[in-house]
Amino acid sequence: MKKIFAVLLPLALSLTACATMDGTGAAGTNGTQATTAQQLGGAALKIAINAKCTTELNNLPAWQTATKLMTADQKQEVQSNICGCVSDKAPENISAVDLATAALDPQARTTIVTNAVTKTINQCVTQAIQ
Known part of the structure; x- marks a missing residue:
């Protein structure tokens, strides 16, 4: 939980930066700042999702069974x-609303990341097996 908070803190800061821009910059500057903040927020979100995925994957009984005969390197690669x-x-x-909520509410952030991982992990496991 602390790792997710530490990772998502830059997301909160970047979203705050977007919300506090006052539009007084030179032409095109605000668009660049917003894009940079979105990229930073997206990167922080990906890190949190990756951490949650690793935890969820290691807790799946099917994963534990499937990887018993793998070497540590093979397991890590998969x-x-x-x-x-x-x-x-x-x-x-x-959604964008969920992103904004995640930046402000730690409990919602955990739920949002968990839901996103849950919706996606089975699809990616299937893809990796093929």
């Missing part, structure tokens, strides 16, 4: 592929 996929695809399941 896990990286699956969680990389989840990190890329899960943000598609998060």
Whole structure:
């Protein structure tokens, strides 16, 4: 939980930066600042999603069974592929409203990240198996 909070703090700060821009910058500056903040927020969100994916994957009984015969390197490679996929695809399941909520409410943030991972992990496991 502390790791997710530490990772999502930059998201909150970047969203706050978007909300406090007053429009007094030079032409095109505000668009650049908003894009940079969105990129930082997206990166922080991907890190939180990746961390949650790793935890969820390691807690799945099917994962534990499937990886018993794998070497540590093989297990790590498959896990990286699956969680990389989840990190890329899960943000598609998060609305702008949820992003704003996640920046302000730690409890909602946990729920939003968990829901995004849950919606995406099975799809990525299936993709990794093929």
